[in-house]
Amino acid sequence: MQGDNLQKIKKKQKFLDILSQKTKTRFLLKKKSEKEIPKRKNSPLFNHVPEIVIQRLPIYIRILTKIQKQGKLQISSNLLGELSGISPGIIRKDLNYFGRFGKQGSGYQVIELKDTLKTILGLDGTWNVGVIGLGKLGDAIASYTGFTNAGFRIVALFDTDEKLHGKKISRITIQSLDELKRSVKTRNIKIAIISTPSNQSQDVANRLIDSGVKCILNYTQSSLKVPKEIILKHVDPISTLQSMAFHLKNYHLNK
Amino acid sequence: MQGDNLQKIKKKQKFLDILSQKTKTRFLLKKKSEKEIPKRKNSPLFNHVPEIVIQRLPIYIRILTKIQKQGKLQISSNLLGELSGISPGIIRKDLNYFGRFGKQGSGYQVIELKDTLKTILGLDGTWNVGVIGLGKLGDAIASYTGFTNAGFRIVALFDTDEKLHGKKISRITIQSLDELKRSVKTRNIKIAIISTPSNQSQDVANRLIDSGVKCILNYTQSSLKVPKEIILKHVDPISTLQSMAFHLKNYHLNK
Incomplete structure (x- = not known):
C-alpha cells in the first residue's frame, strides 16, 4: 500500500514537471514566435x-x-x-x-x-510535362487545368495517329512521335505521362527514356519495365477497384 | 567454453531437425502434387x-x-x-x-x-458500377472496355447537366442524379466512381452513401469525408506527380 502511494506521488510530481515544462516552452515560443523558422x-x-x-x-x-x-x-x-x-x-x-x-x-x-x-x-518551380497518347483519356489529361497550380505544365503532346497531328488541345499542338527526342531536349521535359493503348506503352517508355525523360506516369493497363534510375508510377484504377472489392467481399457482405 | 560447445551442438541438432522436416514436406508434396489445393x-x-x-x-x-x-x-x-x-x-x-x-x-x-x-x-463474379460526372474524364472512364475482364461492369451513368441526360456512352444512358437512389437499388450498385468537378464531389459522395453504395473511387482533386464503414480510394495523379518530383529533385538533379 505504501508503495502504491509512493508511486502516486511520483506520478503527480512527473505530471507537474511536464506541465511546468510545457508552460515554459509555450512562453519561450510566444516570445520567439515571429522569428521561428523550420x-x-x-x-x-x-x-x-x-x-x-x-x-x-x-x-x-x-x-x-x-x-x-x-x-x-x-x-x-x-x-x-x-x-x-x-x-x-x-x-x-x-x-x-x-x-x-x-x-x-x-x-x-x-x-x-x-x-x-x-x-x-x-x-x-514548374516542371515541363509531355503527354503521349491522345485518345479519350489522354485528351482528358491534356485538357485538365489543375496541373499548373500544382507545379506542372503540359508543354508537348504526341500521338502515333497521323490524323491527330497538328490538332490542338488547350493550345498545345499534337506532334508525331518522331518529334519526341527533339522536343524533350528543347522543352527540357523531365516528366512524361503515357496514356497510349497498353500494347504501345513499353515501346513509348523506351523512347522516352532514350530521349532523356526521368519520370514516367503510366496510365495504361500494362506494367512497364524501366531502368532502376527512372522514377515510375502507375495510375491503375482497375487494381484499385480490385483491392476495394476485397474489402467489400470480406467485410461488408459478411456482416 | 563448455556452455558454448553445448549451444553449438544444440544449434546443429535444430538445423538437422529443420532439414529433415523440409525433406519430409518436400516428399509429401511430391506424392500429393496432383491433389494439392491451397x-x-x-x-x-x-x-x-x-x-x-x-x-x-x-x-x-x-x-x-x-x-x-x-x-x-x-x-x-x-x-x-x-x-x-x-x-x-x-x-x-x-x-x-x-x-x-x-x-x-x-x-x-x-x-x-x-x-x-x-x-x-x-x-x-461481377460487380455493378455507377459513374457520376460525365465530363471528358468520366467519358473516358465510361468508354473504357477493360473493366469487364477485371470483374466490373459499368451499368449506370449520372450527371447534373440536363443536356447530357438521355445521351449514351457505350450503350449506357446518362441519367439525372434524381435517378441515383432508385438505380443503385434496382441495379444492385455497390461501387461508384466520382468524376465530377471537385466542388460537387462531397455532395455526390453523400448521396451515393445515402443510396447504399459501399465503395467510392474518387477521381476528383478533393479529399472526401465518408463514414468509417465506406471503402474510399483516391485516384490522384497530381499527388503522384508531386511525390515523383521529390525524387526528381533530390536524386536526379543532385547527381
Whole structure:
C-alpha cells in the first residue's frame, strides 16, 4: 500500500514537471514566435524518408492551400488530421523528417509550412510535362487545368495517329512521335505521362527514356519495365477497384 | 567454453531437425502434387492482411492472366517477381497470408493461383458500377472496355447537366442524379466512381452513401469525408506527380 502511494506521488510530481515544462516552452515560443523558422535536418537529400511519407506531403499541401485561401494563418495537427483523414500523430511524425515545424499550442504556420513542403517536394518551380497518347483519356489529361497550380505544365503532346497531328488541345499542338527526342531536349521535359493503348506503352517508355525523360506516369493497363534510375508510377484504377472489392467481399457482405 | 560447445551442438541438432522436416514436406508434396489445393488460413475474413498486400494481389492476377494466355501452366516466384517488379521474397510472403501455394522447385500452378486470388479478392463474379460526372474524364472512364475482364461492369451513368441526360456512352444512358437512389437499388450498385468537378464531389459522395453504395473511387482533386464503414480510394495523379518530383529533385538533379 505504501508503495502504491509512493508511486502516486511520483506520478503527480512527473505530471507537474511536464506541465511546468510545457508552460515554459509555450512562453519561450510566444516570445520567439515571429522569428521561428523550420530547421532542416542535416542531409539536404532526405535519403531515408519512407516513400509513404513522401506520398502524404502532397495531401498536406492541398489542405494547406485550401486553408490559406480561407484566410487562416495557423492550423493545428488535429485539424490537419481531420481534413486529411490522417491521424495527427502520423502528421507530426511525417513532418519531423524534414525539420521542426509548428509550436506547442498554436499549431503550424500555414503559409510557411506549405511553402517549405513545396520546396522539399521540388514544387517551388514548374516542371515541363509531355503527354503521349491522345485518345479519350489522354485528351482528358491534356485538357485538365489543375496541373499548373500544382507545379506542372503540359508543354508537348504526341500521338502515333497521323490524323491527330497538328490538332490542338488547350493550345498545345499534337506532334508525331518522331518529334519526341527533339522536343524533350528543347522543352527540357523531365516528366512524361503515357496514356497510349497498353500494347504501345513499353515501346513509348523506351523512347522516352532514350530521349532523356526521368519520370514516367503510366496510365495504361500494362506494367512497364524501366531502368532502376527512372522514377515510375502507375495510375491503375482497375487494381484499385480490385483491392476495394476485397474489402467489400470480406467485410461488408459478411456482416 | 563448455556452455558454448553445448549451444553449438544444440544449434546443429535444430538445423538437422529443420532439414529433415523440409525433406519430409518436400516428399509429401511430391506424392500429393496432383491433389494439392491451397489451404486457407482459419479466418475466412483475412482480417489481418496488410493493405499493401491486398494492393499487390491485382498485379499478380494481371501477370498470371497474361502468362495463362501464353499457354504456360506454371510460374516460379522468380519469374513472377521479374514480370511484376516485386521481389520473389515479398511475393512468397504475400501469398502465404492466404494459404499454401506453390511447390518447391516447380513453382505456382498458373490457373489455380489466379482463380484462388480472384476468389479471395471477390472477383469470381461481377460487380455493378455507377459513374457520376460525365465530363471528358468520366467519358473516358465510361468508354473504357477493360473493366469487364477485371470483374466490373459499368451499368449506370449520372450527371447534373440536363443536356447530357438521355445521351449514351457505350450503350449506357446518362441519367439525372434524381435517378441515383432508385438505380443503385434496382441495379444492385455497390461501387461508384466520382468524376465530377471537385466542388460537387462531397455532395455526390453523400448521396451515393445515402443510396447504399459501399465503395467510392474518387477521381476528383478533393479529399472526401465518408463514414468509417465506406471503402474510399483516391485516384490522384497530381499527388503522384508531386511525390515523383521529390525524387526528381533530390536524386536526379543532385547527381
